[in-house]
Amino acid sequence: MIKLLKIELRKTLNYIPFRILIGLHLVLFIVGIFFLPRVDLKIPFVTILPLYQFPHVWNFTTWISSFYNISLVLLVIMMTCNEFNNKTYKQQLIFGLSRTDLLLQKIILISLLSFYVVLLVGVSSVASGLFYSYKITFNLVFDHSWILAALFVQIFTYLSFGLLFSLIFRNMILSGVVYLMYRVIVEPIIRVNVHEDLRWYFPSKFVTNLTPRPEVLSMIQKNMQGQNQSGDAEIKQMENLMPIGLPIWQNLILTLALIGLLMFASWWILKKRRFN
Amino acid sequence: MPILNPILQIKNLTKSYGSVKALSNLTVEVRQGQVFGILGPNGSGKTTTLSILTGVLEQDEGSFSWFGEKSSASVRRRIGSLIETPSFYPYLSLENNLKIIAQIKDCGFGDIPDVLKTVKLFERRKSRFFTLSLGMKQRLGIASTLLGNPEVLVLDEPTNGLDPEGIAEVRELIMQQADKGKTIIMASHILSEVEKVCTDVAILKSGHLLAEGNVRALLKGESLLEVKADNPQLLLQILGDCPFINHFRAENSAVRVSLKEGSNSADLNRFAFEKGLVLSEIILYQKTLESQFLELVKE
DSSP: OHHHHHHHHHHHHTOHHHHHHHHHHHHHHHHHHHHHHHHHTTSTTOOOGGGGSTTHHHHHHHHHHHTTHHHHHHHHHHHHHHHHHTTHHHHHHHHTOOHHHHHHHHHHHHHHHHHHHHHHHHHHHHHHHHHHOSOOOHHHHHTTTTHHHHHHHHHHHHHHHHHHHHHHHOOHHHHHHHHHHIIIIIHHHHHHTSOGGGGGGSHHHHHHTTSOOOOHHHHHHHTOSSOOTHHHHHHHHHHHHSOOOSOHHHHHHHHHHHHHHHHHHHHHHHHHOOOO | OOOOOEEEEEEEEEEEETTEEEEEEEEEEEETTOEEEEEOOTTSSHHHHHHHHTTSSOOSEEEEEETTEEOOHHHHTTEEEEOSSOOOOTTSBHHHHHHHHHHHHTOOSTTHHHHHHHTTOGGGTTSBGGGSOHHHHHHHHHHHHHTTOOSEEEEESTTTTOOHHHHHHHHHHHHHHHHTTOEEEEEESOHHHHHHHOSEEEEEETTEEEEEEEHHHHHHSOEEEEEEESOHHHHHHHHHHOTTEEEEEEETTEEEEEEOTTOOHHHHHHHHHHTTOOEEEEEEEOOOHHHHHHHHHHO
């Protein structure tokens, strides 16, 4: 495993497009997290500052990070399709890796990327929480930190999708387009055509719902100034109208099962793939 | 001469691509220290054979073993292979590419400067792979096979696409390795290459093994003559009585004669003259691997 990690790091970290994309991801994430509160200050009577306070900050930064996931999926697609384009999968088999090793290398890559996102979200949550919160206690700070584990599983799943599509299509553009079409067009269309209760059992839904959307409306409301209390009930009602989905533990079980399925499919394809 | 250990045993190896049979019941054995050529025209199944042996492809039927063991990733680490064109990470330096292979083979980085010097690429060790010329890429491919000092080298068309100087250099490299006692298995469609480099050869055509044996034995063979006389009838009669002829065959106005070992054209000329016939023309053909090969693949 250590050997595969070293090999994967050598080929990944020395690849300039990888460095650029990771750099962009980092910069855009930081801009998204730390510059939003400044914009917010210009809107009268409304503040989203509570989103940056403990414990809500955990949900909020996790939610923000999900907007940047696509760039990481594209990274995995790029690195995997490169192996086919450069015929380096074939070369590595010849030199003595097994087909399972080829898969393990990429599992290591997606684990590292998932860990990177968790670290980024963890550090920025703690930093902005400490900066913006008025009240800081141990419980308040770490109450929602479990979400980092859910985030890891979530990112890992998205990246596993990217890996599977790359192994199927072996072409960067095709894999990327199919991934996007599946997420943005195919699954949503199927979802709206099935019974309401079944909609939560679609991959994009239960994986996304691993990290619940922050209750933005009620938090903003709490900080509105000069408003009467009657608005409170209305907003609560609006929140209730928004569907909640399955309990977290059910989402987690479904997601873990999905990861198993994606990994098995990837392994099976690599096992059957002709490399010449 | 001691019987050397078998390095590779192939039994009834068969592989099809859809309806095309690329390899049919190939059975071959390669022993320690041999430089074993797999010779055949394009599409004869050479690369398919080597791809199966190096784990890139799976056979449909049959089996093979390396060092008496079933093939596996760990067995492949004991072999240095170069199949078709050398494939490396184009954006990595030569050094980093070789480090990846050294890590796969668990052999440490100590060999890297030596193998780069062997193929005369040490000065370019920091260059990225994509900046190399075709010949340099091929030499790096050979360098990669030498990492970890493997007992066996498997080379597929190692001089493909090289200029004459590059071909000479690569051949020299292969012969140096053979002199060190390594077993080398080399596929080629170039007859002269096999003649110059290999000790043994297997000739393939359309996935079938046509002939196998020692290159010298195949080369030694029989002497071939083409003879003509003014009286062809008498010529055929005399050749029928001649004791040092293997066989003969009339072709247009001439007769092709195969002489037994130890006899030559002068003996035949003298024999015909004694029988009252003057031969008007005698042409000597040295039977080469090429003529053997062409005869075999024509059948």
